[in-house]
Amino acid sequence: MKVKKQVIIATKNKGKAKEFEELFSALNVETLTLLDLDNAPDVEETGNTFEENATIKAEAISNMTGKIVIADDSGLVIDELDGRPGIYSARYAGEHKNDEENIDKVLLEMKDVPDKKRTARFFCALAVSGPNMDTMVVTGKCEGKILTERKGANGFGYDPIFFAIDPGKPMAELSSEEKNKISHRAAALNNLKPIINELFYR
Ligand SMILES: O=P(O)(O)OP(=O)(O)OP(=O)(O)OC[C@H]1O[C@@H](n2cnc3c(O)ncnc32)[C@H](O)[C@@H]1O
Numbered sequence: 001m002k003v004k005k006q007v008i009i010a011t012k013n014k015g016k017a018k019e020f021e022e023l024f025s026a027l028n029v030e031t032l033t034l035l036d037l038d039n040a041p042d043v044e045e046t047g048n049t050f051e052e053n054a055t056i057k058a059e060a061i062s063n064m065t066g067k068i069v070i071a072d073d074s075g076l077v078i079d080e081l082d083g084r085p086g087i088y089s090a091r092y093a094g095e096h097k098n099d100e101e102n103i104d105k106v107l108l109e110m111k112d113v114p115d116k117k118r119t120a121r122f123f124c125a126l127a128v129s130g131p132n133m134d135t136m137v138v139t140g141k142c143e144g145k146i147l148t149e150r151k152g153a154n155g156f157g158y159d160p161i162f163f164a165i166d167p168g169k170p171m172a173e174l175s176s177e178e179k180n181k182i183s184h185r186a187a188a189l190n191n192l193k194p195i196i197n198e199l200f201y202r
């Protein structure tokens with residue numbers, strides 16, 4: 001019997017977990033996340049960049065499990081807000097991490113900003129860490145604009161207020177298949193593909 005390859009994703013975010021499951025199933029790899037483990041720690045994100053935070057999360061969980069682990073640190077970068085919410089995307093409206101409150105805060109801050117100044121991008125850093133390797137980081141992004149109100153019911157996080165330039169639609173109106181073609185997460189994972197197979201034979 002062929003054993004399916006498995007990888008641990010160091011996330012507690014259900015939206016990310018679902019996307020990784022979909023993205024990796026196309027590569028015939030099964031994903032486990034911290035939501036599947038009983039007492040996974042909350043790793044503090046003390047870095048100053050997405051890359052640093054992804055590294056911190058991947059190394060913490062890899063050290064704990066002794067396995068190869070991938071961590072995702074991502075967020076929304078808005079030009080008019082000097083890059084905010086950026087690495088603070090999850091806790092923009094407070095440490096309790098509420099997507100709806102985060103969106104409300106962004107909409108309020110962007111209230112009087114004209115269309116051509118509403119440019120933004122989703123950014124994703126993926127770090128891979130394992131027992132016999134140096135941690136490796138790849139990144140991906142997805143360009144867009146901040147909508148003036150919520151649109152669509154798909155996706156998670158800030159998707160309802162993000163208009164994706166490619167394919168020219170609100171992110172939350174894309175099916176998961178469509179989002180997985182153009183997202184920052186898919187772009188980053190694509191940069192990991194050259195080494196994915198190699199990872200399983202370390
Ligand atoms: O750290 P983990 O456990 O992975 O989960 P998290 O939700 O705290 O994840 P981050 O620290 O990376 O913060 C990411 C933030 O950016 C948002 N975000 C990331 N990717 C997104 C996407 O594809 N669509 C919408 N929002 C996204 C997400 O909702 C969070 O608020």
Ligand SMILES: [Mg+2]
Binds near residue numbers: 090
């Ligand atoms: Mg986090």
